[in-house]
Amino acid sequence: MTQAPRVTLSGGIDMPQLGFGLYKVPAEDAARLAGEALGAGYRSLDTAAMYGNEAGVGLAVAEAADGGLPREDVFVTTKLWNSDQGYDPALRAFDRSLSALGLDYVDLYLIHWPCPARGLFVETYRALERLLEDGRVRAIGVSNFQPEHLRRLAAECTVMPAVNQIELHPWLQQDLLKTVHAELGIRTEAWSPLGRGRILRDPVIAEIAAAHGVSPAQAVVRWHLQCGHIVIPKASSPERIRENADVFGFELTADDLDRIAGLDRGERTGSDPSEVN
Ligand SMILES: NC(=O)C1=CN([C@@H]2O[C@H](COP(=O)(O)OP(=O)(O)OC[C@H]3O[C@@H](n4cnc5c(N)ncnc54)[C@H](OP(=O)(O)O)[C@@H]3O)[C@@H](O)[C@H]2O)C=CC1
Ligand SMILES: O=C(O)C(=O)[C@@H](O)[C@H](O)C(=O)CO
Numbered sequence: 001m002t003q004a005p006r007v008t009l010s011g012g013i014d015m016p017q018l019g020f021g022l023y024k025v026p027a028e029d030a031a032r033l034a035g036e037a038l039g040a041g042y043r044s045l046d047t048a049a050m051y052g053n054e055a056g057v058g059l060a061v062a063e064a065a066d067g068g069l070p071r072e073d074v075f076v077t078t079k080l081w082n083s084d085q086g087y088d089p090a091l092r093a094f095d096r097s098l099s100a101l102g103l104d105y106v107d108l109y110l111i112h113w114p115c116p117a118r119g120l121f122v123e124t125y126r127a128l129e130r131l132l133e134d135g136r137v138r139a140i141g142v143s144n145f146q147p148e149h150l151r152r153l154a155a156e157c158t159v160m161p162a163v164n165q166i167e168l169h170p171w172l173q174q175d176l177l178k179t180v181h182a183e184l185g186i187r188t189e190a191w192s193p194l195g196r197g198r199i200l201r202d203p204v205i206a207e208i209a210a211a212h213g214v215s216p217a218q219a220v221v222r223w224h225l226q227c228g229h230i231v232i233p234k235a236s237s238p239e240r241i242r243e244n245a246d247v248f249g250f251e252l253t254a255d256d257l258d259r260i261a262g263l264d265r266g267e268r269t270g271s272d273p274s275e276v277n
Pocket of ligand 2: 023048112269270271
């Protein structure tokens with residue numbers, strides 16, 4: 001594939017705009033599929049302590065390094081799980097993730113969910129600031145944070161999150177959050193960018209894809225890129241992994257973008273952040 005464009009995060013770190021997501025990739029398959037993704041040209045891998053597959057991701061990075069792809073050319077994201085919130089628990093959780101990954105540093109470390117009922121996300125975020133200061137992570141950010149959570153970090157912390165990773169796809173376009181991100185200098189990263197596969201059956205997406213001679217998944221990944229989102233589709237076969245990254249030979253028209261804008265119906269395919277604690 002043509003290498004994905006890179007976006008510059010608020011701290012000055014570059015991140016590939018397209019990455020490979022590993023939610024629900026079994027631990028025993030993670031090294032192989034992450035390795036397929038790197039072989040197909042992806043340069044960003046998205047895992048989490050909760051996915052139970054950090055070790056496989058780290059192995060793929062190490063094997064790629066042995067094969068000539070330097071560690072510093074691969075962008076690794078992992079996430080702190082909800083039960084590890086709090087300042088000291090967060091530092092310990094990071095040590096465990098780093099050790100599972102077998103890496104010296106992580107490129108991007110995220111708080112997985114705000115868990116407002118726990119009341120710990122601000123102090124947890126301060127632990128991430130400490131990791132950044134200590135050079136153990138290159139960038140820090142959050143996931144599933146709502147405007148009120150982001151505004152608390154803006155008021156009470158020193159470093160703004162570089163990204164907020166949120167559910168985002170044509171059926172859930174998140175205009176309000178994207179406006180708040182733009183105001184606060186936070187990059188929008190789309191999780192479940194294919195709506196867990198469901199969007200691919202939308203007739204408007206199918207029509208747009210057919211008009212460009214591409215698959216529905218390719219049309220949706222392309223839509224994310226043209227909207228400026230960081231996008232991390234997951235797939236379980238080498239063919240789909242390659243297909244989802246083969247999105248640089250066509251461009252959606254202004255009319256395509258208008259039609260996809262009309263698909264927003266506020267529909268989640270994953271959990272609602274206000275209900276996760
Ligand atoms: N921060 C957070 O809270 C969350 C983060 N994430 C991150 O976002 C990533 C992506 O989201 P995810 O929920 O996995 O869902 P996606 O929206 O990426 O969709 C994945 C689904 O689409 C299918 N699919 C992928 N490519 C194709 C294709 N070309 N043609 C047909 N079907 C296809 C996959 O099938 P198959 O696997 O069978 O190939 C799978 O069922 C996660 O893996 C994770 O890294 C996800 C959820 C929450
Ligand atoms: O994949 C993740 O990172 C998640 O946290 C989720 O998948 C989450 O548990 C969910 O949305 C389940 O529907």
